[in-house]
Every structure is written in C-alpha cells, then in structure tokens.
Amino acid sequence: MVRILANGEIVPDDDPRVRNRAQQNENRNTFGQGFSGQPENAQYHPQNQMQDSPFSALNQRLSEVGIPRWNLGNWVIEPAVSILLLLVVIMMGMRGILLLGLLYVLSRINQ
Incomplete structure (x- = not known):
C-alpha cells in the first residue's frame, strides 16, 4: 500500500x-x-455528542438555558430528570418521593 x-x-x-x-x-x-481518555483541559460540550433521542435534545436545550447537570453518588442527573423530580415533588409531596423510591427499586431489580 x-x-x-x-x-x-x-x-x-x-x-x-x-x-x-x-x-x-x-x-x-x-x-x-486523564482516566476517561479525554484531554484533561477539555471542557464538556453537549453539542459534540450524538443526538439520537428527543430526551437528549431536551437535555441539551435545558443545559443551554442554564439548568445544570448534577451528581448523586455515581449517577449524573440530567436537567430533564431534575425538572421531572421537581414536578413530582410539587404535585405529590411525600407520596411522590415514595413513588420515585419505589420506581427506583423496581428498576434496579429488573436490571
């Protein structure tokens, strides 16, 4: 060649x-x-990722508006999930928190 x-x-x-x-x-x-294979001084740019679902597009839009991603232990909580959690807590109060906990436990059992 x-x-x-x-x-x-x-x-x-x-x-x-x-x-x-x-x-x-x-x-x-x-x-x-670094450990992730990304240059250490590289910043996170959501527009560089593939947008294969409406959920990822929604997360990108919410990030651009200023709603941050945050970590809960080893998990990254996306902006759309943050909005959903806030709405459930506002609408359902303590029952909403218990419902979210139940859904989390069921999702972990199914995995």
Missing part, C-alpha cells in the same frame, strides 16, 4: 516519514489525557 503525505507526495507504507508521522499522532493522542 501507499500513503499520501501532506505535501501530496505518494510514498510506500514503510517510508520513514510515514512512520514518524504515525508516531507523532500517537504521542499527540496520548499526551495529557
């Missing part, structure tokens, strides 16, 4: 310039990465 260099030159795969370029790319991809 052959490779095309940035200057348009066509060279074989075993050319030293191709190997050097591949090694530079590998070093650049691994330098400064």
Whole structure:
C-alpha cells in the first residue's frame, strides 16, 4: 500500500516519514489525557455528542438555558430528570418521593 503525505507526495507504507508521522499522532493522542481518555483541559460540550433521542435534545436545550447537570453518588442527573423530580415533588409531596423510591427499586431489580 501507499500513503499520501501532506505535501501530496505518494510514498510506500514503510517510508520513514510515514512512520514518524504515525508516531507523532500517537504521542499527540496520548499526551495529557486523564482516566476517561479525554484531554484533561477539555471542557464538556453537549453539542459534540450524538443526538439520537428527543430526551437528549431536551437535555441539551435545558443545559443551554442554564439548568445544570448534577451528581448523586455515581449517577449524573440530567436537567430533564431534575425538572421531572421537581414536578413530582410539587404535585405529590411525600407520596411522590415514595413513588420515585419505589420506581427506583423496581428498576434496579429488573436490571
């Protein structure tokens, strides 16, 4: 096989310039990465993720409005879930909290 260099030159795969370029790319991809594989100084940008459901689009819109994501233990609570939790507590009070706890327990049992 052959490779095309940035200057348009066509060279074989075993050319030293191709190997050097591949090694530079590998070093650049691994330098400064944290545990997640993301660069440590990278910020979270929801618009970079795939939007495959209306729920993720709603979460993105709510994030843009200013409703933050927050953590509860190891789980990330999305903005749409925060709004839903708030509505259930307002409408149902203590019964709503018990209902949410029951739904959580049932969902964990089904997994």
